[in-house]
Amino acid sequence: MNKFSLFTTISVLFLLLVIPALLASLIKMIPANDQPGYGSMGSVSIYGIRDFTQYFVSKNKNLVAIGTTIKNPNLKNKKDIIFNLYDMDNKLIRSTKLNGFNIGDGDFVKIVFEPIIDSIQKKYYFTLSSPEAKQDETIEVFLTNPTGEIIEYLYDEETKLGGAPIVTFHKPDSKLEVIKAVYSNLFSKW
Numbered sequence: 001m002n003k004f005s006l007f008t009t010i011s012v013l014f015l016l017l018v019i020p021a022l023l024a025s026l027i028k029m030i031p032a033n034d035q036p037g038y039g040s041m042g043s044v045s046i047y048g049i050r051d052f053t054q055y056f057v058s059k060n061k062n063l064v065a066i067g068t069t070i071k072n073p074n075l076k077n078k079k080d081i082i083f084n085l086y087d088m089d090n091k092l093i094r095s096t097k098l099n100g101f102n103i104g105d106g107d108f109v110k111i112v113f114e115p116i117i118d119s120i121q122k123k124y125y126f127t128l129s130s131p132e133a134k135q136d137e138t139i140e141v142f143l144t145n146p147t148g149e150i151i152e153y154l155y156d157e158e159t160k161l162g163g164a165p166i167v168t169f170h171k172p173d174s175k176l177e178v179i180k181a182v183y184s185n186l187f188s189k190w
Contacts, residue, residue: 020182020186021179021182021183023182024175024178024179024181025178027172027178028171029112029169029170029171030169030172030178031167031168031170032058032059032060032149032168032169032170033059035068035069035108035165035166035167036144036145036147037144037165038069038142038143038144038165041142041145041162042142042143043143044140044141044143044153044155044156045139046081046128046130046133046138046141047130047133047135047137047138047139048130048131048133049131052127052128052129052141052153052154052164053125053153053154053155054126054150054166055125055151055152055163056124056125056126056150056151056163056166056168057121057122057123057151058116058119058120058121058122058149058170059121059148060119060168061117061119061173062115062117062119062170062173063115063116064112064113064170065112065113065168065169066110066126066166066168066169067108067109067110067166068109068142068164068165068167069106069107069109069141069142069164069165070107070109070139070140070141071105071106071140071141072100072103072104072105072107072140073140075100075105076100076136077100077130077133077137077139078099078100078101078137079099079133080098080099080100080130081099081103081129082095082096082098082127082128082129083111083126084126084129085113085124085125085126086125086126086127087122088123088124093124094114094116096111096112096113100130100133100137112169115171123151143163143164144162144164145161146162150162150163150164150165150166151163
């Protein structure tokens, strides 16, 4: 085997075996599922006293973020959007503020917070509100049918099945776990 062939073989093996491990070690959170489709349930407007409450089940431990698509029609909402996460005992466990100025029309928005270590198979709910926004400064959340994670939602004092097409994100226990998952995925396709 000449030197060029040896160099090529080593380079290809390096690309296939080492680079995925390096890239996988940079992953900080893993989605629990794909985002469900929007379906034909429409959307709900959030502004002023109109807030949105979503009930869901965390499928994994270390819940660290929730993502969904938020519509900001004509980018009019530049007000604070408040996200509050509660357990089923109505205890506020995480809270964060977003600003409508940073949300485009139809953007997938990932709301990140400190990990909830023991979140596996636990039921939670969150609220989205924009109390300073007027009716012409609404944000909208798309709706979908119930899934294994999405249970029901509360809007305008009415509870209905389904809710926002959310994706929960979970912090991996270790970098080694992520690397192992990447390689098992990679080699399962061969």
